[in-house]
Every structure is written in structure tokens, then in C-alpha cells.
Amino acid sequence: MIDVKRYSQAISKCVLVAFVFTLLSGCADYREINELSFVLGIALDKGENSPYKATLQVVNPSNVSTATSSSGGPSIINFEGEGKTPGEAIWHSFKKTSRYVSFPHLEVLVISEELAKEGILNILEVFERDFQLRLSTTVLLSHNTSAASILKVLTPLNKITSEALVTNVENIQKVVGTNSRLTISKVIQYTKNAEEDITISTVTLKSKSKKMSEVANIERTDPIKPEIDGTAFFKEDRWVGWKGGQSTRALVIAYNEGEVMYITAPFSEGEFITLRLLDMKSKRYAKIKNGKAQLTMDVKGNATISEIIGPYELANNEDLKPLEKVIEKKLEEEIQQMFKFSQKLGVDSFGYGEQLAIQHPTQWSKFKDSWRSIYKNAETNVRVDISIKTEGARKNSIKFYERGSGHDN
Template sequence: MLTKNTFIVLLLLASVLLTGCWDQWELRDLSVVTGLAIDKGENDEFILTMQVINPSEIAAQEEGSGFTAAQNYETRASSIQEGFRKLTQQAPRRGYFSHIAALIISEEVASEGLSNFLDHFYRDHEIRSDFFLLIARGESASDILSLLPPIEELTSVNLKHSLLYSENSYTAVKGVTLDDLFEDLAARGIDPVMEGVSTSGDVATGKSIENRESVKPSAYLYVGHSGFFKADRFVGWLDEDEVKGYNYVMSENQDTPETLSCPDDGTFVLETQSIEPNISVHSGNSPKINIDIKIHSTLSEMNCEGIDVEKKESKQLMEGIMNDKVEALVNIAIQKSKEERVDIFGLGREVYRQKPRLWEELKSEWYTHLAEIPVHVNVNTEVVGSGDVNNTFNVRDYIDDD
């Protein structure tokens, strides 16, 4: 028979198993926010646009109710937290921000500094730091978030998936999460780069359900070009070649194609399988920086006359052309970095890591020194395969000209 004390102990232990979450909320009481857009308002206010899931439409997708899968709510506030709380004035539920997929920032807001609004995103325990940040290129962030994409139900999720897939298949795109941004802002000797987003086509129609119902949508979201910063302030844009050069050094993209010119006429394509960049700092009498890039690639397309893929000389020829192309792209991006006095490659960070004493000498005027320090780029490409065939089948070889 249990004693009184034993019974009390068992009762206390059982009560531990019965406890619940102190801040528990039912799903029906929450407005799940998947996307955010921040534009500049008047009198130092932010214009916040929040994309909230329509749960009834998500649950009834197969029935085709005709309603959109999300609604956008816009509010004006002096701080991010205030704007989030103001959401309850329009949406009948508490805002829930753990499922943000994308945050879009206008050029004007980014130019005034990211620190003006990012602090809340770092502090709030409900907000995860794995969402992507983008800059609205040439239009408001709200317009971007309001466009209805033709495939994905949610604009923010469409942007997230575009970045996830394209950054691993094309060197002109690189997604940046809140974690990535925080790492660059907190580090010595590196300035952030953030992907841009714009709309293409008839934006007015793109905001209606008609855009999703048409075989040929009137408007698309376009992820491309990258914005570069000095510290936390947006400075300008990199074009596609400059972004490619940047990503060959700063990214390890795989399965990305590079179209190259044949010696005489035509083109061939090498598909990159791996990129291994290495930055080394040499001090000596005058500092210099070497950037070595090792690339493994396969031949994915050949339209050159007179090149026998099975020959060693042809392989070396293709590798040399690829080396020259990548070196040119990287040098273009380095030159842009020097001209704009920004350190997007993190060369200062490498000086700090590898030569800390040299960094102490240079850090106070680092951007001036950056423009003067020689940077040598060396690319070593190895073609490791040619797909399922070697030489291309050419029907003209079997036609009798007579």
C-alpha cells in the first residue's frame, strides 16, 4: 500500500507530464506571415506589407474556390515591432512570423542602412533566421510582393524556391539569408551583397488572379542582378557578368553552365561540377593578394568545327578558354569593387585572418589600400567528362554535296 508521502511524490511527477506551453496559440487564432516588404514612408516611417496565408484556400486548393492563397496587409509604423502589432488592426488574428520565406527591401530603405530595421529580426525569438532577403530593383517592395506568380501559390515562397534552385544552377544568382547577412555585417573586412528582384511584363495584370489562370502569364518575378553595400548601406548594382565573377570566388555553385566561344566559329558549353576558390595574402615589401580557383566541369554542349573531343589537345584547349573566361569575369568584378570602394570579396577579412599585423596597419584606410593592392586571379579548369557521347553527331557529314 502506498504511503502518503509516496503518493504525493507520484502526483507531483505526473503533474510535470500534464503541463503545457505557456504561450500556446491555436492555429485558428494565428495569421501566418510568409512574406514581408519594407518601403520608405513619410516622417521616418516604414511602410510594411505582410503576406498572410489564407488557410481556407490552402486547405481547399483542389476545389478551386477562385480566391487567392494569401492576402497582403499594409501598415505604416516607426518601428518593425509596432508595424507587426498593427497587423491586428486589419487581420482578425495574431501575427505569427516563424514561417517567413522572403523579406523584400526597397532601394530607398536599403540606402539608408539595414541596421535601421534589422535589429528586431535578430532579437525576436519567434522569427527564424533562414529566410531570404532581396532588394526591389527599380520599384517598390510592395509591388513585388503583390504580384501573383503563375506556379507557386505564394509570392514569398516563389521567391524562396527561385533562389534555392537558381543559386545552385546558375552563377549569376546567389541567395542571402538573414544568417548570411548577419555574418557579413559582423565580420571585419567584408561588405554584403544581396540578390535583386524585379517584375517583368504587365504588373497591373500580374497582381490579379488572371495572371495565374493564363497559359502565358502577363507578368513574372525576375531574380537577377545583385546589390552591393558599404557596411549596411546599399550602394549600387552588379550586372550579370560582375555577379558571375563575384560568385566564382564567393560561392561553390554546382551544375552551372558557362557558354564559351570556339577558336574559329560557334560555341561550346562547360557545366561546372565544383568550384574551389582560395584567397591567399602575401605581405613582403608590398602586399598582394592571389585568388586561385579550381574548377571541375563536364562538356555539356559542343558546336565547334574541327574539335575532336577525344583528343587531349582539344580538352586542354577547352580548359584554357574556360580559364580565360572566368579570369576575365572575376577581374571585372574586382575592378568594380575597387572603383566603388567596397570589399565584396572579403579581401580585408582574409588579410585580418592571415596577416593580422598587416591588417592593423591597413584597416583605418582599408578602402584606399584596397584600390591599390594588386589582386592576381588564376583559374585552373579540369574537364572531367563529356556526357553520354564524345564527338557530336553531325548530319552534314553524311550528305553528298553532289
């Protein structure tokens, strides 16, 4: 006798399996590559007629390997749209492309300084909520220029502007150590965290030209190109300060994000030492004593000598110690300068609130509501220990020997 119930269940399973295989073999949303517009970059500015303007950088798949197509025109095309929200501005830009817009290769989001000073969490809402948009996208802020102008420049070497921007900030983080790369997910996470304040790298155009978005720009020996020029400091989700130069290296060191750094310091008048810093590690300690925060940073690292400008003898390891002290003092000064800058702004860019919450949770619970004012008046202590492991390919500096002496290492 047939078990009707079991038979019905078996039939239902077969139907379900058949339905799944049907979906796998022919997706309703499937499109050929020549029907797609791949978005690699998005720029957000204030609109002329609406609160937001979005610029989408789209690459033609058939010409993605070069900056220009076989006909000589650029393969990077920018579409603009405006809207009451960032999402609406992005969707309105779709109207100007004849292909289906695809976001799985989105590389960079550039937000204008003007919008960032009003707050960025509302801007990032659509990126966190909409499954089409990638949370691993790099975030940069335009400085002293519009976000759209950053994307519109045709760049040399890496011919796609969005990719060039990401590669640039990654190289700076790994080799120079003055800036770091943040993704949308990290920006959202850090911005909503009451225990620290974020910093985001900024990009600018040092010069401008009507032809910077034309192929002629990359044919020049000195093309106009976007440059990572500094770091924006945030209080909650608003841009409240900016700083350029080497001092922002202190933040990269604090968060252990740098891989290799070069640092130069004078060891005598008109004489300099440059070290290649390796294996840089820092530890942060925070505590509150008698209502006053005490913040400490311990930094350790190894180094090799890249150059010595001036006469200097390296007869033994003892001769390395004065050079180590010079660099240690330089780094201590840089970190202390960044402490003073962030304290003046009232933003905990070093994340000591988080360290206090981890190391002394009871203290954090008691003082978290007044942490910004406590941080502004905190005592800071920096200890740096640099160990030179090798002098490079030679010992004494080239200028150590007098001209014509015939001596060398």
C-alpha cells in the first residue's frame, strides 16, 4: 500500500530540486558582459538643484585594459545624477547610461569636504543597507576641490582613476606610513564607536585644467593627477580638522598599520641620517588617576641605514647608538605633536578611549560621558626604542674620508 504522506513529501522535494536547478541553469538577472556598465568609483558632492550629486565612474568592459578605446576615446565615462539622498542621486545617474549598471567591482568612494563637515553616517547608510554596494570599498575625502573633479582626471600609469587612487593610498600606507586606507565598513564601525574618533585620508588636485579629463592629460610628461595630501580628523561623524605632512605618521604607528617607513633627521648642523624602519610595533596604555588621564605609547622597531649625509664613522656598534637616539627623538616629537593637535581638536584619534575600556573597564564606565574633555587635558608619555640592525651596503659615510685619501670601507 502506498504511503500517501511520504509520497507527497517525495514529490515536493523533487519539485523543489528541479526548481533550484532551473534557477542555477538560467538566472533571470543574467546579462552578457557587453550589456553591463561596471562602476569602479563613486563621488558624492552637494548638488546644484538637490542636496546631493553623485558621479559614477563607469568602465567599458571591452576597453577596460587601456585608458582609451581603439577609436582614441576614453574608456572611462562619468555619469552624474542628483537627488534628495545619496542613494537617489546614485540611482538617478543610471538614467544616462544605456547599459545595466553593476557594482561588484566598486573600488573607491570619494566624499567631498563640504559633505563630510555635515556628517558622513547618513551618506553611508545606503552603502551598508543596499546589497549591491560593496562595504570593502575604499573611502577617501576630497580636500579643497570637489569629489567629482577627483574622479574625472585621467591618470597615467594606472589608467583607471578609481584604481589609481586605491593603489596610491595603499602604497603610502605600506612605504611612507603617513596615511592609511579605510573601507566603508571600517568607517561605519569606527564612527559609531564611542571609544575612538576616526581619521580618513584626503585627496586633492594641486593644479587644474580643462584638459585634465581628456586623453591629452596622460600624454604630458607632467600630467595633472590626484594626490593624497593629508588626513581629516572627525568628531563623531563630522570633519573637524585637517593635517598634512609627516606628523600623521604617528597615527599609522599607533594602530600598527605601517609596513615600511623612511624617516630623516639631522644628527648635526647640515648633516642628516635616513633610516628605513621595519617591524614597527606600538602599545598604548591608558588610565585615570585623580581625575586626570595618563596616556602612554611604547614604540619599538628595527631599522637599516638608507643614507648618511655628512662625515660619520661606523667603527663598531656603539657608533650606531647616537643615530638611534636621533631617530627616537624625532619620532617622539612627531607623536607628541599629534597628541597636542588631536587634544586641541578634542578628538581621540589615537583610540585611547578604547584602550581605557579594555584595560580599566570600571574607569571607562565612570568617565566615558566626559571622555572628550578628559582627553583634551590628559598627560601624555611617549617612549621609542629603535634598533639599527644593519648599516646597508657600506659602513662609513662617503664623506667620512677626505678627497684623495684613497680610503674606503
